[in-house]
Amino acid sequence: MNEDLPQEYGPKWSDQRVERMLGALVCGVVALLLALIVTVFVHAWPSFAHNGLAWFSASGDVEEQLNAISLSAQTSGEYVYTFHAWPLIWSTLLITGGAVLVALISALFVAVFIVEFAPEWMSNILQPVIRFLASVPSVIYGLLGVLVLVPFIGNHLVTEEQKASVAGVISLTGYSLLAAILVLTVMIAPIMVSIFSDGLRAVKPGWIEGSLGLGINRWRTTWKIGVRSARPAIVAGTVLAVARAIGEAVMLAMISGSVAFAPNPADGLIFIYEPSRPLGPTIVKNIDQLSSPPFNATLFSIAAVLLFSAAMFSLAGWLARRSMRKYLMP
């Protein structure tokens, strides 16, 4: 009987077997993620163990510490692990925070515009534009940043007095927080826009109509009803964008400047022209040191911090969305 049937009815492709095969694959992917987390933290452990909480502190010069780590491996004496990463963390916070803030506000306006207010022709242009901006490789953004934006900032925005005022500490060449934040904003805003506009489109029409029926104009209705009900999507989009921003390494390695310097907002507005180097680019720039054991541990400790913060952001986003379940479509 079985011989007459096509192959997929035979025992080779029976349901149980297919289910088991797919299930095994799924388990494999889950195991891979666990292996990744464990591997990163195991390799990072020596650095955390030697530094303790001081890993996150600011003391000494990060570049000198990295040099000492790399030297200690070459001279094959005692490995040195001392590493205080605060300037790198601070730079990550400033750049990510700045870019996410600017991108969040502008993406919200653009998403509202696309969904509610743009004329047909305009939203037909905007949607492919947003999709295009989201798909441009980060290295192209980096290239344009380093060849167009950085020289512009260095030559035209930063004044000579500003350069002179910090001459002994750091040189302002255009590699700056400002350049990094602007380019990162352009990179992550499209991600936000596409998720926000999906959320806005899914708002129950009845809620909008109710508000319109009460005589509230469309602008206020959109912001008070539409945007509020789309909050789960806004959280989801923001979390995704934050994860992208934290993990962005190559583009920032190209334009944020490569000094481990912590720009201080207390110095006045000049701090946005100061160079710095976030966590991700530090890994990219020092990747050739990967074979030396203490440096390897240091790089993996940076990766572990990145991984942990990305995970914490998704957890926070998940918790936030859980409390907003009532806004979700049934």
Place this chain on the structure above:
Amino acid sequence: MQDPPLTVPPVPPPDQHDPPGAHQRKGAVEGSATWSLSDRIGLAICWALGLLFCAIAVAIVVYLLVQGIKFLRPEMLWTPAAAGFDETETGGFSDALFGTMIVAAMGIAIALPTGIAIAVWLVEYGRPTALARITESTIEAIAGIPSIVLALFGTVIFSSTALGFLSRSSEGVVFGRSFFAAAAMLSLVALPLIVASVREGLNSIPRHVREASYAVGKTKAATTRRILLPTCRPQVATGAMLGLGRIIGDTAIIVVLLGATQNFAPVEGAAFPFNYLRGAGTTLTNFVYEASPTGNLNQPQKAYAAAFVLLLMVLALNAAVDVVHRRARKVGTWSH
């Protein structure tokens, strides 16, 4: 769900093939003339930002087009990079171009079947429920892992002696950098996009289609293969192309796992395709990174030329996604 006549499109475009249920809230019945000043300022900000995004996109395309036309010479596409003192002597980036194609093909060859399988399991099987929820979170987590962390993880896996046959190894030390290593890690970058897209496609197929298939005696596996997957072919294609875009555009994994060379570095003593695939290499993204002023080569003209080629690839993928979407729309979707 049909939208009530809250707003009516002023002139219904003749060639619209929107699936039923698509929301149409376009076209203001109520002008902004009656709004208060602050609301009108808000609308002006909307317009300004929308136009700004368009301007940025146009600026990127036009600028790279101009620079590409200025600096791209056809012979760069088939000349490998060479050492030289200035940009006239350093050859082209053919190895990078081929590298991008190899990495994209290998990465998608791993990611597409895996992604489809995971999506099918999640939608069609999905039991035990706990495992399904864990898998969903896993896919989400993989989407959130910075690619530089994936790259570092890759160095650990592929420098293990057990996987030495996938890269160059000498005297027991495994180099760990190869097309295999890079493609394997890049497939993880593409995986979440493919899973999400295929899942969406499978979810949009109504229950009665499956039931009809079961009723004529097809097994679940046969239904999936003969009915469900062919039906959501557009979504599979979309997922694959989105994944391809991410693979082509990724730089961190390439820099770490494919090597800092600008030429193919085949492994001696291996059979033809494998000597190249086991060796180090480069891709367009890596070339652009290294040729930018912050990289080791510092040849901005070549960087522009390579970036232009890369942008053309991305634009072609975007256009392909559009075509697939439009075709799928014309065919129509299931009515709910």
